[in-house]
Amino acid sequence: MLRPAVAALCAAALAAASAIAAIPQPNKIARAVAEANATSGRGSPLLLTVKLRVDGAAPSAEGELAVHPSGLARLELRNTWGGFVERHLLQSSNYQASRNGELLSDPHPFLPPVFLLLASSGDALEAALATFGVDGRQVVLGKMGAHDCYVFGGRAIGPGEELHPLPSLWVDVASLEPLRIVRQDGVEYRFGPVAAFGAIRVPSYIDVIAPDGLRARLEVTRATRAEAPAALFQPSWLTAVPVAAGAPAAK
Numbered sequence: 485m486l487r488p489a490v491a492a493l494c495a496a497a498l499a500a501a502s503a504i505a506a507i508p509q510p511n512k513i514a515r516a517v518a519e520a521n522a523t524s525g526r527g528s529p530l531l532l533t534v535k536l537r538v539d540g541a542a543p544s545a546e547g548e549l550a551v552h553p554s555g556l557a558r559l560e561l562r563n564t565w566g567g568f569v570e571r572h573l574l575q576s577s578n579y580q581a582s583r584n585g586e587l588l589s590d591p592h593p594f595l596p597p598v599f600l601l602l603a604s605s606g607d608a609l610e611a612a613l614a615t616f617g618v619d620g621r622q623v624v625l626g627k628m629g630a631h632d633c634y635v636f637g638g639r640a641i642g643p644g645e646e647l648h649p650l651p652s653l654w655v656d657v658a659s660l661e662p663l664r665i666v667r668q669d670g671v672e673y674r675f676g677p678v679a680a681f682g683a684i685r686v687p688s689y690i691d692v693i694a695p696d697g698l699r700a701r702l703e704v705t706r707a708t709r710a711e712a713p714a715a716l717f718q719p720s721w722l723t724a725v726p727v728a729a730g731a732p733a734a735k
Contacts (some may be wrong), residue, residue, distance in 0.1 A: 485734060496698055506625075507623055507634070508689070510610075510620060510621050510622065510623040510636070511597070511606050511610075511621075511654075512606075513623055513634050513636075513660075514606030514607075514609045514610055514620060514636075515606035516660055517603070517606075517609055517655055517660050518568065518603050518605050518606055518608065518609055519660075519707070520608075520659070520660040521601060521602060521603055521604065521646070522604065522682070524661075524678070524685035524686070525682075525683040525685060526602050526684065526685070526686065527553070527602065527604050528602075528709055529550065529551065529553065529571060529602075529709065529710045529711070529712035529713075529732070530550070530551050530684065530686070530707060530708070530709060530710055530712075531548055531549070531550050531554045531707070531708050531710035531712065531732055532548065532549040532550075532551070532598075532686065532704050532706065532707050533546075533547075533548055533704070533707075534546065534547060534548070534549050534559075534701045534703060534704055534705065534706045535702070535705060536561055536594065536701070536702055536703075537637045537701045537703065538699070538700045538701065539699050539700075540699070540701075543564065543703070544563060544564055544565065545561040545562055545563045545564060545570070546561070546564070546624075547559065547560045547561040547562050548560055548732075549595070549598065549702070550710055550716070550717075550718060550732045551598045551599050551601075551602060551712075552599060552602075552712055552714055553602040553603065553608070554574065554599070554602055554714055555576045555598060555599050555612055555615065556574065556575055556599060556714060556717035557574040557595055557596075557597065557598055557599055558571065558572065558573040558574070558716070558717055558721065559571070559573075559594060559595040560572075561594065568583055568584050569583070569584055570582070570594075571583075571721065571722050572591065572594055572595035573595075573717065573719065574595050574597060574599075574644050576612075576615040576692075577597075577615045577616050577617075577728070579593065579595070579689070580719060580722055581595075582722040582723060584684060585722075585723045585724070585725065587722060587723065592692075592698055592700070593667075593671045594692055594700075594702065596665060596673035596698060596702075597612070597616065597658070597665060597673075598690075599612065600612055600613070600653065600662065600665065601662055601686070601687075606676075613636055613637065613653060614707060616651055616653045616665075616668065617637075617651040617667075617668040618636055618653055619636075619637050619638070620636050622637060622638050622693075623636055624638050624639060625657075625731065626654060628654055628663050628664060629707035631656050631657075631663055632656070632657040632658075633654045633655060633656060633657060633663060633664075634654070634655050634657055634660075635649050635653070635654050636652055636653040636655075637650055637652035637653060637666075638650050648670075649666045649670065649672070651666055651667060651668045652664075652665070652666045652668065653665050653666075659678075661675070661678055661687075662663060662675050662687070663675055669693070669695070670695040671692070671693070671694045671695070672691075672692075672693040673689065673690055673691065673692060673693075674690070674691040674693065675679065675687035675689075675691075676688045676690070677693070679704065679707075681706060681707040681708070682708075684707045684708070686707045687704065688703070688704055689701050689702060689703045710732045711732055712732035716732055
């Protein structure tokens with residue numbers, strides 16, 4: 485007869501093997517996620533109107549987040565109290581920011597890689613994930629609140645999972661909507677329930693959680709398709725004089 489501890493280990497191993505067998509091939513999941521992006525109206529450049537809250541306080545800034553499927557995003561925030569303008573630019577995994585035209589050496593990571601939500605093919609999604617150190621060829625199962633998830637990039641197992649999460653993308657098994665992105669430096673972006681803005685479905689908010697204690701939220705109040713060619717996402721935008729017409733035009 486097996487000892488209880490050995491029996492429990494065997495049962496756990498069998499359960500893990502069954503779970504692995506139930507996971508579709510990573511490339512099939514990636515294609516399905518890309519199809520869900522298209523179904524949600526996210527197959528072209530988008531312009532999101534956002535409000536920023538820090539540490540649960542009242543909104544301290546508002547602005548626009550523009551995103552391009554090729555791996556580009558930019559965020560302009562106009563501070564409500566201090567009167568300054570902060571700009572954030574993301575080119576794949578290269579993150580830069582400025583305040584009133586002056587480059588910041590250590591900016592808060594307010595801008596998430598939302599272009600992952602615009603990936604139009606499985607290959608495009610895997611390529612975008614690779615720039616963040618996420619192995620798109622590895623998918624495991626995970627749990628986030630009440631959601632069963634496919635986790636691209638794998639996850640740490642045990643007590644250290646929350647303290648030292650692996651670079652990863654978490655998507656809901658049923659809806660294939662993104663729930664969580666973890667960067668290599670431990671910064672996390674957690675996506676709220678989907679909201680519909682006409683034919684476009686995007687997260688209603690995005691939480692920013694950083695290892696240094698930063699807790700912030702971008703609330704999405706509007707989403708439209710945008711005239712946002714890749715040429716608008718250049719580093720020179722960070723130091724250009726902020727103007728009211730600086731955001732890409734909505735279609």
